[in-house]
Amino acid sequence: MKIQLKRLNEDYHFELRNERGHVTYIDNKTETGGHDLAPSPMEYVLMGVAGCSAIDVISILKKQRQDITSYSAEVEGAREKIGGASPFKEITVTVFLEGDIDPEKAKRAAQLSFDKYCSVSKTLEPTAKIIYKTVLNKKEV
CATH class of the missing domain: 3.30.300.20 (K homology (KH) domain)
Incomplete structure (x- = not known):
């Protein structure tokens, strides 16, 4: 099992992709420096x-x-x-x-x-x- 992560902005918004090509996103909450664009x-x-x-x-x-x-x-x-x-x-x-x-x-x-x-x-x-x-x-x- 393998996941690839790519940073999308200057803060904490990331794209994650699994080996089968499925994509999801992660971000940090605004109170901790993120933009709350995705789950933590x-x-x-x-x-x-x-x-x-x-x-x-x-x-x-x-x-x-x-x-x-x-x-x-x-x-x-x-x-x-x-x-x-x-x-x-x-x-x-x-x-x-x-x-x-x-x-x-x-x-x-x-x-x-x-x-x-x-x-x-x-x-x-x-x-x-x-x-x-x-x-x-x-x-x-």
Whole structure:
């Protein structure tokens, strides 16, 4: 896996391209010298958690022939100052599912994602506590 980064302005706006040609952008917030033209690197970390777990949960439920009519998630990261850095100390993920889905299967799919399969969460796990909950048809399971 390889990413190429190219600076786009005199400050912190960058273009990133993966080996398959997909392009995305990163910038810094205005209060820290950027122009807020794109998400920050730490926001992309949270997006990675959201996307990785979504792929896992949907894949698991599809294999179990569950009818998913809607999937969304919210990811919130709490950071702590350590020296000059501010890494995540805790990340909370809420998975929202709708459809004809067995509640135990929904709960188990999220558990498997965060405890076993999600490479992004597993990468962050040594330094950040990952908390997750599953909401199925507007009710926490």
